[in-house]
Amino acid sequence: MTTDVDTTAPAFLRDKYAIIGIGETEYTRGSGVTTRKLATWAIRNAMEDAGIGPGEIDGMMSYSGNDSTPSPPVAADLGIRLNFYTDIFGGGSSIENLVGLAIGAIEAGMCKTVVLYRAMNGFTEVRIGGTGARAAAPLAGDRLHNAAYGWFSAGQNFSQTFMRAMHDYNLTPEQLAHVKVAHSRHASQNPKAYYKNRMSVDDVLNSRMIVKPLHLLDCCVETDNGTAIIVTSAERAYDYKNTPARVLGVVGRCCKPGNDITLHYQYGPVSRVAAYYAKDIIWPNSGHGPEEMDLTGSYDAFTFTTALQLQDYGFCPPGEIGGYISDGTIQLGGARPNNTSGGHLCEVYTHGMNMVIENVRQLRGTVDDYCPVDADGVRQHTYDYETPGPTEGACRQKQDVNLTANLGWAYPAAASALVMRKG
Amino acid sequence: MPVEGEYFGMNLRINDNDGDNLTYFQHCADHDFHLQKCNACSLLVYPPRTACPWCAAADFDWVPVEGKGAVHSYGEVHHAIQPQLQEKTPYQILIVDLDTQLGEPEPEIALRVTGNTATPDGDLAPPDVVAKVGIGTRMRMVFKDVAPGLSLPMWTIDEDADQPEPWRYPQD
Numbered sequence: 001m002t003t004d005v006d007t008t009a010p011a012f013l014r015d016k017y018a019i020i021g022i023g024e025t026e027y028t029r030g031s032g033v034t035t036r037k038l039a040t041w042a043i044r045n046a047m048e049d050a051g052i053g054p055g056e057i058d059g060m061m062s063y064s065g066n067d068s069t070p071s072p073p074v075a076a077d078l079g080i081r082l083n084f085y086t087d088i089f090g091g092g093s094s095i096e097n098l099v100g101l102a103i104g105a106i107e108a109g110m111c112k113t114v115v116l117y118r119a120m121n122g123f124t125e126v127r128i129g130g131t132g133a134r135a136a137a138p139l140a141g142d143r144l145h146n147a148a149y150g151w152f153s154a155g156q157n158f159s160q161t162f163m164r165a166m167h168d169y170n171l172t173p174e175q176l177a178h179v180k181v182a183h184s185r186h187a188s189q190n191p192k193a194y195y196k197n198r199m200s201v202d203d204v205l206n207s208r209m210i211v212k213p214l215h216l217l218d219c220c221v222e223t224d225n226g227t228a229i230i231v232t233s234a235e236r237a238y239d240y241k242n243t244p245a246r247v248l249g250v251v252g253r254c255c256k257p258g259n260d261i262t263l264h265y266q267y268g269p270v271s272r273v274a275a276y277y278a279k280d281i282i283w284p285n286s287g288h289g290p291e292e293m294d295l296t297g298s299y300d301a302f303t304f305t306t307a308l309q310l311q312d313y314g315f316c317p318p319g320e321i322g323g324y325i326s327d328g329t330i331q332l333g334g335a336r337p338n339n340t341s342g343g344h345l346c347e348v349y350t351h352g353m354n355m356v357i358e359n360v361r362q363l364r365g366t367v368d369d370y371c372p373v374d375a376d377g378v379r380q381h382t383y384d385y386e387t388p389g390p391t392e393g394a395c396r397q398k399q400d401v402n403l404t405a406n407l408g409w410a411y412p413a414a415a416s417a418l419v420m421r422k423g
Numbered sequence: 424m425p426v427e428g429e430y431f432g433m434n435l436r437i438n439d440n441d442g443d444n445l446t447y448f449q450h451c452a453d454h455d456f457h458l459q460k461c462n463a464c465s466l467l468v469y470p471p472r473t474a475c476p477w478c479a480a481a482d483f484d485w486v487p488v489e490g491k492g493a494v495h496s497y498g499e500v501h502h503a504i505q506p507q508l509q510e511k512t513p514y515q516i517l518i519v520d521l522d523t524q525l526g527e528p529e530p531e532i533a534l535r536v537t538g539n540t541a542t543p544d545g546d547l548a549p550p551d552v553v554a555k556v557g558i559g560t561r562m563r564m565v566f567k568d569v570a571p572g573l574s575l576p577m578w579t580i581d582e583d584a585d586q587p588e589p590w591r592y593p594q595d
Binding site: 132137139150161171205257263266267270 | 502
């Protein structure tokens with residue numbers, strides 16, 4: 001837990017920048033279009049959401065694993081003349097990092113407003129984990145120490161961390177299944193979620209084993225989608241349509257020692273994740289502690305990634321994560337819901353974007369659930385979390401959301417974070 | 424010339440500019456496990472590195488190291504990615520704490536050497552052997568020959584060791 005935080009000092013550009021627009025494509029397993037099309041589709045939606053024109057955007061950043069379309073053609077399609085662009089390599093943990101880098105680019109005078117995007121045909125073209133065409137590529141040099149052992153996919157790569165965490169913290173399969181239970185209930189209230197069925201602990205435990213300790217339902221969905229977020233200065237942010245989500249703090253790919261994707265195992269405790277180090281940046285820099293967060297977006301590539309990050313960011317005392325994830329705290333109606341859109345386990349796989357988009361909507365109070373919209377276009381939230389969608393009134397908006405945390409995961413040894421407040 | 428070999432449909436390769444891995448896997452091909460030892464701080468490192476993670480020096484000697492240790496953690500693959508590995512499931516991917524340099528230079532640090540649970544001949548272990556191995560199991564290193572100059576370190580149960588009751592996944 002963070003104590004003695006000075007909340008008055010304007011440290012690290014705290015509160016000086018904001019997210020003003022968010023957009024996404026449909027979430028499918030068969031987009032039938034190129035990543036270039038997905039990118040412009042999502043960005044156009046983010047521009048419409050903000051009420052911003054192409055002439056007011058002059059920066060662009062994206063991330064990918066060479067499975068996307070870079071900024072220049074995307075900007076050209078949209079008539080955006082760029083003063084700044086950068087396309088980086090990476091998946092999970094990139095978006096929180098890019099928010100920080102966009103702030104830096106604006107602060108350095110390189111541009112004024114930046115759109116960030118991720119466009120991926122993650123099911124129909126390039127699947128995560130080295131399947132398909134990637135499985136035929138030669139394994140050279142350093143990869144002989146891991147991939148040659150049939151150690152390819154994210155689940156396989158992280159399984160030793162997860163197994164050791166069960167050993168060290170007495171975590172049970174049932175406790176971990178509660179992460180899926182909570183996120184699936186959230187997804188049932190989300191019209192755009194790919195998997196909307198509510199799942200039980202037994203559903204998870206009875207699903208087939210993929211790589212022990214991961215059952216099928218401990219693992220996230222694979223989808224095709226584009227997502228976009230627009231960042232600008234707090235001064236400009238109020239020129240646009242929505243209540244801004246002000247950025248209080250960011251962490252970009254903070255690492256454990258020996259942070260190679262598998263070689264971090266040389267450094268213990270193996271069950272410790274990079275959040276242990278990132279917490280010492282995000283809480284002091286944002287001026288708040290974990291106990292003050294109304295919502296979390298803890299990256300759920302797997303049930304375990306949500307759990308281990310929440311523990312090492314200090315949302316519960318060390319060793320008590322099994323209780324925190326299974327006692328109702330992380331479910332809508334509980335004290336601090338996690339991934340209220342359904343996250344990667346149920347809504348969509350976007351490498352972290354959808355959890356940031358969801359928290360921006362939660363801060364605005366305008367989550368897109370099954371609640372009725374009045375004649376002025378304002379959604380009338382019921383705060384009924386029990387009735388499952390698509391029943392009218394099925395709600396996933398939390399009341400009075402003022403502070404949110406996004407906890408991004410790349411692998412056990414790298415973490416990013418983003419704390420926002422209602423502007 | 425690069426070293427190349429095929430293993431379960433995977434094309435394994437060590438390029439000729441990758442001297443550290445060429446040396447490492449040549450020792451494995453000789454069934455004589457070696458690691459780099461830093462000439463500045465005298466610590467061993469694993470796997471091959473271009474500089475010492477403990478002191479940033481870049482001057483190593485290759486020294487023989489005993490291939491014995493205990494399982495620190497494991498994953499057990501039931502759904503394989505490589506088609507040729509699917510008939511070998513379940514297979515285990517181990518990280519094994521070597522007895523050598525255990526807890527040095529800090530208590531939670533070890534030379535954690537990866538590998539599959541294997542038979543004494545280096546082949547992937549059958550299901551009844553996989554079912555015996557968990558955290559704490561004592562293992563000894565064996566080698567799987569892939570090509571001239573390229574053998575993979577593997578782990579087999581150390582029949583001569585006093586075996587503790589291993590920790591296994593709770594559903595087992």
